[in-house]
Amino acid sequence: xxxxxSYLSKTVEELKPSGIRRFFDLAAGMEGVISLGVxxxxxxxxxxxxxxxxxxLEQGYTSYTANAGLMDLREEIAIYMQKSFGVSYSPQSEIxxxxxxxxxxxxxxxxxxxxxxxxxVVEPSFVSYVPLVTLAGGVPVQVQTLKENGxxxxxxxxxxxxxxxxxAIILCSPNNxxxxxxxxxxxxxxxxxxxxxxxxxxxxxxxxxxxYDDEYTSFAAIRExxxxxxxxxGFSKGFAMTGWRLGFIxxxxxxxxxxxxxxxxxxxxxxxxxxxxxxxxxxxxxxDVEDMKKSYKxxxxxxxxxxxxxxxTCHMPGGAFYAFPSIESTGLSSEEFAEKLLLEEKVAVVPGxxxxxxxxxxxxxxxxxxxxxxxxxxKRISHFVKQNPKA
Amino acid sequence: xxxxxxQIEVLEILENNSARIxxxxxxxxxxLTVAETETLLDKLVEMKVLVRFNSVIDxxxxxxxxxxxxxxxxxxxPKRGVGFDEVAQRxxxxxxxxxxxxxxxxxxxxxxIEGHSMNEVARFVSEKLSTLDSVLSTTTHFILKKYKHDxxxxxxxxxxxxxxxxx
Ligand SMILES: Cc1ncc(COP(=O)(O)O)c(C=O)c1O
Numbered sequence: 001x002x003x004x005x006s007y008l009s010k011t012v013e014e015l016k017p018s019g020i021r022r023f024f025d026l027a028a029g030m031e032g033v034i035s036l037g038v039x040x041x042x043x044x045x046x047x048x049x050x051x052x053x054x055x056x057l058e059q060g061y062t063s064y065t066a067n068a069g070l071m072d073l074r075e076e077i078a079i080y081m082q083k084s085f086g087v088s089y090s091p092q093s094e095i096x097x098x099x100x101x102x103x104x105x106x107x108x109x110x111x112x113x114x115x116x117x118x119x120x121v122v123e124p125s126f127v128s129y130v131p132l133v134t135l136a137g138g139v140p141v142q143v144q145t146l147k148e149n150g151x152x153x154x155x156x157x158x159x160x161x162x163x164x165x166x167x168a169i170i171l172c173s174p175n176n177x178x179x180x181x182x183x184x185x186x187x188x189x190x191x192x193x194x195x196x197x198x199x200x201x202x203x204x205x206x207x208x209x210x211x212y213d214d215e216y217t218s219f220a221a222i223r224e225x226x227x228x229x230x231x232x233x234g235f236s237k238g239f240a241m242t243g244w245r246l247g248f249i250x251x252x253x254x255x256x257x258x259x260x261x262x263x264x265x266x267x268x269x270x271x272x273x274x275x276x277x278x279x280x281x282x283x284x285x286x287x288d289v290e291d292m293k294k295s296y297k298x299x300x301x302x303x304x305x306x307x308x309x310x311x312x313t314c315h316m317p318g319g320a321f322y323a324f325p326s327i328e329s330t331g332l333s334s335e336e337f338a339e340k341l342l343l344e345e346k347v348a349v350v351p352g353x354x355x356x357x358x359x360x361x362x363x364x365x366x367x368x369x370x371x372x373x374x375x376x377x378x379k380r381i382s383h384f385v386k387q388n389p390k391a
Numbered sequence: 392x393x394x395x396x397x398q399i400e401v402l403e404i405l406e407n408n409s410a411r412i413x414x415x416x417x418x419x420x421x422x423l424t425v426a427e428t429e430t431l432l433d434k435l436v437e438m439k440v441l442v443r444f445n446s447v448i449d450x451x452x453x454x455x456x457x458x459x460x461x462x463x464x465x466x467x468x469p470k471r472g473v474g475f476d477e478v479a480q481r482x483x484x485x486x487x488x489x490x491x492x493x494x495x496x497x498x499x500x501x502x503x504i505e506g507h508s509m510n511e512v513a514r515f516v517s518e519k520l521s522t523l524d525s526v527l528s529t530t531t532h533f534i535l536k537k538y539k540h541d542x543x544x545x546x547x548x549x550x551x552x553x554x555x556x557x558x
Contacts, residue, residue, distance in 0.1 A: 024556040037556035044549060127558045176558075298404060298420040305419045348555055371408055375416065 011134060018127050019354035023338065027348045034377045036365040037348040039176060041240040041321070043368075045277070046288040049241070052280030053273045061272055067264040069097025069248070070275045076282040077248055085208065085218040087226065089250040096260050097270045097278075101206045101234040101247035102128060107266075108202055108230045108249060109136035111258040117167040119202075122153045123356035124324075126176045126204070130356075139165070144358035147326060150315045151178040155189045162193075168200040168230075171219060174207040177355045177364035178324040179300075179317020184217040191222045200255075202230045206247070207320040209238025209289055212297040214318060220250065227252050237320070238289050239281045244274035296321050296367070299374060303367040306378045310385050321368040324352065326361055331390035334360055340388070345380040392438065397421060401431055402441065410444045447543045451536075460489075460505050460534040461512045463520065464498040466527040475499060478525040487515050498530070509533065 005013075027033055044050075068074060074091035082088050089095050098104040105128060113119070115137040121129045123142045133140040143161045145151045158169065171190065173182040182190075194201050203219035220229040234247025247270075249259060263269075300317065307314045307325045314325035327337045334351035341347050341363075352359030367374060394402075400421045404412075418428040435441035450456045467478050475493050482502055483491040490503040502520070506512040512531070521529050537545055 018558070020556055020558050024554065027555040033555060035553075035555045038553050039557045040553060042551065042553070294403070295407065298400075301422050302416055302419040350556060371412070371416075 015131050015134065020127060020350065023342075023348070023350060023354075026339070027342055030342070030346060033342070033346045033348050034369070034373050034380070035348040036367070036369060036377060037350050038366050038368065039322075040242040041237060041292065041368050042370065043240040043292050045239070045241050045244070046281070046285055048284050048288075049239070049277050049281045053244075053277040056273055056276035061276060063272065065097075065269045065272050065275060067269055068095065068260055069270055070272075070279065073097060073275050073279045073282075074248075076279055077250075080282050081218075081231075081250060085205075085216065085221055087218050087220040087231070087250070090253070093253045094250055094256050096249045096251075096256055096263060097275060098234075098247045098249060098263065099267060099270050100236060100245045101204065101232050103263075103267065104232045104234065104247045104249045105129070105132055105202070105204065106136070107259045107262045108232065108251070108255075109133055109138060110262050111255060112167060112200060112230075113138040116165060118163060118165040119167060120158065120161050120169040121356075122169070122171060124151065124175075124177055124352060124359035124362075125170070125356055126172055127354060129170050129172075133170075138167070141166070142356055144356065145178075145180075146358070147315075147362070151175065151180040151324070152182060152186060153190070155193055158190065158193050159197075162197050162199070166197065166199060168202055169194065170202045170204065172204040172207075174211060174317070174319025175322075176207070176320055177322050177350070177352065177359065179320045179322045180315070181211055181214065181216070181318030183214065184222070187217055187219055187222055191219070191225050194228055195224065200228050200230060201225070202232060205231055205233045206237050208233060210293055210296060210321060211319040212293070212300060213316075216319070230255060235278050235281055238292075239278075239285055240288075240292060241274075241277065241281065244271070244277055246270055246274040246278050299367045299369075299371060302371070303365070303374055303378070307365075307381075310378070310382050312381070312385065321366055323365045323367060324359075324362050325365065327363055328361055329390060330385060330388045332388065334363055338363055341381070341384055344387070345384045347377050347380050347384075392440070394440065397423060398431060398435060398440075401428065402435065405441070405444070410446050447541060449537070449545050458505055458507055459509050459512055460503065460537075461516075462532045462534065463502045463504060463516060464494075464530040464532075465500040465502055465520065466498045466529075467500060467523075467525045468527055469499075470525065478523065481523060482520065485515070485519060487512075 074095045077095055078089055078091045109132050113136045118139045118141050119133045121140050121142050123144045130140040141161050143157050145153050201219055208216050220226045220231045231250040235241040304314050304316055304323050311329040312325035314323050334353050338349050338351040349363040349365045352362035404417055404420050414428050415425055418425045450458055469475050479491050487504050489505050492501045494501050504512050516529055516531055
């Protein structure tokens with residue numbers, strides 16, 4: 001037999017392992033760590049939602065559902081998207097329930113990409129975009145946003161990255177890792193470019209529920225954009241349901257049906273019990289979402305102001321639950337900062353370079369952690385910053 | 392009375408956080424200055440909206456302080472001109488009485504009593520409460536175990552189950 005490794009696909013072999021992994025291994029063995037490294041809510045799924053899933057099990061709903069998901073759930077998603085974001089999609093033909101936004105991203109890309117097609121990824125970005133584009137046979141083209149612009153993409157930056165092979169742009173607002181949210185006007189400017197160059201936009205709206213200061217605008221709600229938009233969302237963040245693995249896609253019929261083809265062969269359907277939970281979340285969970293949102297906002301206000309007072313300058317993130325402070329004042333690289341902070345003060349944050357080169361000089365801190373722990377984390381970071389003045 | 396958005400914000404912060412939260416931190420959470428927050432807190436106290444900064448204590452864990460709590464359904468004859476208020480006042484002035492509520496339904500007042508022992512509570516009910524003129528009858532329910540009190544779960548073993556670092 002040949003060397004086992006030689007059987008592996010070249011694409012997979014060349015895929016970089018996620019930098020998150022190394023930090024996870026480093027932090028996992030330590031006691032007494034305050035983790036600001038977690039990309040998920042600190043709330044447990046509301047009880048009414050958990051209870052609905054238990055009931056579905058008791059009633060014996062343990063078989064497959066329709067490939068696109070329970071019709072009741074798709075209908076409820078259609079109502080929700082209409083009411084909350086003013087976009088209307090047909091539950092019969094334009095909505096597919098997926099295994100998390102993660103699978104939604106995967107099948108979206110696989111449905112639209114041919115080998116060599118380019119996809120613009122706005123950096124710093126969620127760690128999965130680049131590998132998923134690559135796995136779908138596409139070529140990721142990274143565009144780096146700047147701290148000076150609040151990590152917002154400028155139309156001319158976008159335009160400069162477009163070639164004859166460009167097929168789509170992936171947008172994420174509110175953003176992981178920067179928390180930056182784009183305004184309606186800023187999205188409009190991007191829409192004009194999508195129109196001019198005839199591109200699709202994959203809009204990752206998983207954090208749409210968590211917009212703190214301004215009204216959230218869905219990309220699909222912008223004039224003439226619905227037909228170019230693959231809207232990706234889910235229950236993980238807003239409804240505190242990460243472990244249920246439930247998301248959905250809203251897209252024009254031809255695209256939805258193409259994705260459904262992949263979904264039907266590769267996944268059959270999303271987990272049934274989680275679909276029942278999601279149905280309950282949409283029917284009765286709105287007030288839970290509001291309460292969680294209020295709580296995140298207060299913690300954001302506390303945490304971001306405290307970071308700024310420590311000289312770790314940080315723009316006020318408009319959404320999600322991440323602060324993305326600059327660590328320039330310490331003179332350390334983002335990996336050095338994160339590693340030293342973990343070893344010396346037992347606070348886990350994620351180095352910014354993991355989210356792309358433009359994340360260097362920053363760290364991602366999740367403030368989805370109890371107020372008591374945030375207060376303690378600020379104490380420890382304050383101590384750390386004093387111990388590590390710029391050389 | 393009508394409160395401002397910031398006043399409500401600060402009240403919710405107090406309600407959802409430890410009584411020990413520093414004013415500086417409340418100020419940051421509500422996006423106010425420390426001075427503004429102090430003025431606002433004083434005002435809320437003055438308006439008697441903010442009645443007390445409380446701590447929730449599980450005394451049942453403390454040797455010698457376990458105590459007993461009883462909820463007593465009280466039927467009373469309301470009096471002309473003062474309704475239930477007069478008898479309610481006669482009841483809530485006793486220091487053993489933790490709470491008094493006027494209820495709709497099968498009885499009139501719900502009275503919560505804390506004492507050191509069942510005997511002590513029983514004595515209070517028979518000697519003080521049921522002998523009041525307007526009290527027609529009482530039904531006493533002793534609390535056996537407190538699971539959740541004022542929004543706080545006492546035996547909370549729902550620790551953080553998240554992995555330490557995730558995307
Ligand atoms: C921007 C972004 N998109 C998608 C996901 C994946 O979410 P899901 O749990 O629905 O797969 C995450 C989770 O961290 C995320 O941050």
